[in-house]
Structure formats: structure tokens, C-alpha cells
Amino acid sequence: MELWQQMIRDSVHSVDQLVEKFNIDKKVAEDLDEFFQARINPYYLSLIRYPGDPIWLQCVPDGIELDDMDGFEDPLNEDAMSPVPNITHRYPDRCLFLVTSQCGMYCRFCTRKRKVGDSGKISMKELESAFNYIEQHKEIRDVILSGGDPLMLTDTMLEKILQRLRSIPHVEIIRLGTKMPCVLPQRITPKLCEMIKKYHPIYVNTHFNHPWEITEESTQACTMLANAGCPVQNQAVLMKGVNDNAEVLMELFQKLLKIRVKPYYLFMADETKGASHFRTSIQTGLDIINKLRGYTSGLAIPHFVIDAPGGGGKIPLIPNYVLHQDEDRIVLRNYKNEVYVYREIKEHKTKTKSSEIKVEVGKNNGNGKTKAPKKFKKIEELQTVEITASKN
Ligand SMILES: *Cc1c(COP(=O)(O)O)cnc(C)c1O
Ligand code: SF4
Numbered sequence: 420m421e422l423w424q425q426m427i428r429d430s431v432h433s434v435d436q437l438v439e440k441f442n443i444d445k446k447v448a449e450d451l452d453e454f455f456q457a458r459i460n461p462y463y464l465s466l467i468r469y470p471g472d473p474i475w476l477q478c479v480p481d482g483i484e485l486d487d488m489d490g491f492e493d494p495l496n497e498d499a500m501s502p503v504p505n506i507t508h509r510y511p512d513r514c515l516f517l518v519t520s521q522c523g524m525y526c527r528f529c530t531r532k533r534k535v536g537d538s539g540k541i542s543m544k545e546l547e548s549a550f551n552y553i554e555q556h557k558e559i560r561d562v563i564l565s566g567g568d569p570l571m572l573t574d575t576m577l578e579k580i581l582q583r584l585r586s587i588p589h590v591e592i593i594r595l596g597t598k599m600p601c602v603l604p605q606r607i608t609p610k611l612c613e614m615i616k617k618y619h620p621i622y623v624n625t626h627f628n629h630p631w632e633i634t635e636e637s638t639q640a641c642t643m644l645a646n647a648g649c650p651v652q653n654q655a656v657l658m659k660g661v662n663d664n665a666e667v668l669m670e671l672f673q674k675l676l677k678i679r680v681k682p683y684y685l686f687m688a689d690e691t692k693g694a695s696h697f698r699t700s701i702q703t704g705l706d707i708i709n710k711l712r713g714y715t716s717g718l719a720i721p722h723f724v725i726d727a728p729g730g731g732g733k734i735p736l737i738p739n740y741v742l743h744q745d746e747d748r749i750v751l752r753n754y755k756n757e758v759y760v761y762r763e764i765k766e767h768k769t770k771t772k773s774s775e776i777k778v779e780v781g782k783n784n785g786n787g788k789t790k791a792p793k794k795f796k797k798i799e800e801l802q803t804v805e806i807t808a809s810k811n
Contacts, residue, residue: 423606427523427571431459441470441479451480454693455532458525463602466631473629473661476697477526483696484527490692492533496730503552504545509732513561515596516549517541518580521571523603528658528694530726535567550583557589563624565596570606574614581618593618598626600651600680604640612647623651625680628662630670638678645679652683655721657704658697665710672711672719682721687736690728701725701736709738713754 420428431440437448437457451457459478466474493499497507497515507515520534520541534540553559562584569577584590595615599606600623615621623644627633644651653675655662662668672682685708688698708723724733742758743750751759 421608423523423603423608426460426462426603426605427458429461430524431464432457437480443480443482447482447485448480450485451482454485455480455527455529456525456536458522458536460524460603462605462636463524466634468631471660472631473667474631476658476660477528477628478524480527481696484693487693487695490690490695491728492692494530494689494691494728495726496728497531500730503548505541505549506552508552508556508559509730512558513563514553514556514559515563515565516553517566518546518564518569519543519567519571521566522568523571523599523606526598528656528688528691528697530689530691531567532691532693541567546580550587553584553590554587560589560591561594562590562592563594563596568597568599569595570597570599570611574608574611577611578614581615581621585618592620592622594622594624595649596624596654600625600637600640600644601627601632604634604636607640607643609643612643615644615649616647619648621649623649624654624683625651626654626656627671627675627680628655628658630667630674633671633674633678641678641680651680653680653721654684654686655682656686656688656697657699657707658688659699661697663699663703663707665707668707669711669715669719672721673715676716676719682719684733685721685723686733687723687725689726705736705738708736709754712738 431437434445434448434452437443437451438445443451457478457480463474463478467479468474497509500507500509502508505517507517509515517534518541520536520538522535525536529535553562564580569580572580581593584593625641627637641651655668655671657663657668662671668685675682685704687701687704688694690698704723708720711720722733723736725736726733740751740753741749742752745763747763749761749763751761753759
């Protein structure tokens, strides 16, 4: 057994352990276990500094989860967008492929509580129909392995999946959505990196939420992945008591860059059942982004997004920098609230090469009438054509 597998076995998970280690009432611990099981491996447990700290809040079950009946089981409507088991296909050219229900730690704020930890819900038996789906859908050029955590699979099993995906010509890139570099960095072994290398381009999306998670061990894990040629990105979740202030997040994002991880997304917490106590206001998030942009490297600033309830996908939120905009100018503020005017240009009469022109036939011209398509003798013969910038 590899070290990381032993560490999973040594995790705090039982009701008795919860009662003993964290002083949780026995009945509450039983109800919590029923609701969403605990798994705190010895590495992540060792990061806790005091009860209720940002590490503790992310991993230790809390009775407050049971009072929250407002949230949704499946806030992102992932199940409805699942054409075959294990696949969520929401966007035109990419899909999620759930390959295991297991994780190296169970996060109390997880959006996929309904499935995570329950091997009946994400079954390895269903992989074949998922591969067939990807094979039949030539528009899928980006496959995101998720779960659970795909690095809970053995190297051998993961390699079988990567091999199969690489045999599909239209799959251009593969992403590994894994929290292991953060919660169980011992999983990133030289052997794993040697294997991954053979299937490039492999992107790794990882998930750090707090600067205390950046340790010698996690630094080594991210360095090994980067050295193996994987671009590594981070997806963080904004959470009350964990990281809901600009100083903490600036430190996190700067430290991530130092270990060659690019902050990619900062999510508003989802409306997941049992996780409302983590939610912050949207304004808190916007204020944080406002305190980062301009003050530190643009590289350190992730896209701040809401994963739209009901399955609308990730929608970016940006602090308001536009004070006024009309036909002639845009009035902007910079990060120091200094005001600048940028003059607009009139875009009529642009010269465009005929090869770039798309003639839209029979489009409504805005007067409620349909304009007849413009007649060209032969579009290839025209050198340049005058078009107007207006859409209609
Ligand atoms: C987040 C997500 C993706 C990937 O989105 P990107 O913006 O490309 O990172 C793809 N599919 C689903 C269902 C997702 O939730
Ligand atoms: S690692 Fe991801 S999928 Fe697993 S419990 Fe945490 S948030 Fe959920």
C-alpha cells in the first residue's frame, strides 16, 4: 500500500472519533454521519491550529449543518444535465466526467454531497457509457475528470482512463480536477507524475482556500506537477470565517503564484444544503476583488464567479469600473478611484476582406421587416466590401 492510501485509512471518520476528538455530542455526530460522512486524513488534521480555525471549519462536521434546510441537494442541476451516468455536459465544447465518488478529505461545504463518498452514486461500472458518449460527441474537445477526486484512483486505473481518452482524436485537452495537492499532497508521487506526462496536454485544477494550506508538502506536490509539464490552476471558494477578507486571499493568491499555481476561479459559495453558514454576501466578494485588482499582480487575480443555480454555468462578477458610457466616450475609474475618459471611435465603414464576410440571409433589420439578402454576383470576386458596424 502506498503512503497516501495508508493515510486515507488513518483518517478520522467514525462517530466515536468525532465525539472523542472534537467534543461533538454523540447524537449530533450520528446525525452528521448520516447527513455527510467525515473524512479527515492525518495530514490535513495536522494543519488545524485551534478549534474553529479556517482549516477546522472546512473539515470538521458541525451540528449547524443539520439546521440548514434551505439549500439544495443539487444546486447546479448537474444531474439534469447528465445525458449518461457520470457525465455532466453543460457547455458546448467540454464536459465533466465523474470517475470516482471518493475524496482525500470530505469538505463540509461540498456541492456534491449528494454523491460524494457514496460509491453507488458514481459507479465505475458506468465508465463505458461515458466513454461512448464522449466518442460520439465530436464537439467535446476538453474533458474534466472530477468526482469525487480522480486522484483517489490508483495510478493504474487513472492511466487506463487517460489512455482511453487519448484514443479519442477530438479530445484535445484533459483536466484533472483534484484537491489532493492541498488536502493530501503525499498523493503526488514521482510515479504518478511520470505516468501523467505521457498523456499531455493535462491541466490540473486544484483547490486551495487558505494560505495555511500552503506547506512544504503542498509546495512540493505543486512543484512536481508543474515540473511534469502540467499547468496548475486553483479554484477557491469564498467562505465566511475561512477566507472572506482581502488580506487572507491576497496572501493565498500570491503564495499560489510562488508555487506555480495560477488562481483561476474564486466562487461564491453554492446554495448547498447544510452549507449556508459558509455563505457571504456578494458585495463581500466584490469588495475583495476591488481590493486586489491593481494592488497586486494581475496574475494573482482569479475570475470571481457565481455558478448559477439551476445550471446556468459560471457567470463572472466584476466590481463596477464604468461610471458612464455613451456614443462618444466611456468614463472609467481605476483601482485608486481616479477618473479617466476614453473617447469612443465610430466603427462605421470598416473595410473588411471579402473572405471574412458572413452574409446573414433574411435577418430582421430592426424595423420589424425582413431585409432581402444583399445580392453579390460572386462573393469571391469582391476585394473589399463596405459594411456597417450595426448588428442589424
Ligand atoms: C465548471 C464546469 C466546466 C468547466 O468550465 P471552465 O469555465 O471551462 O473552467 C465544464 N462543465 C461543467 C459542468 C462545469 O461545471
Ligand atoms: S474534494 Fe471536492 S468533491 Fe471532494 S468533498 Fe471536497 S469539494 Fe467535494
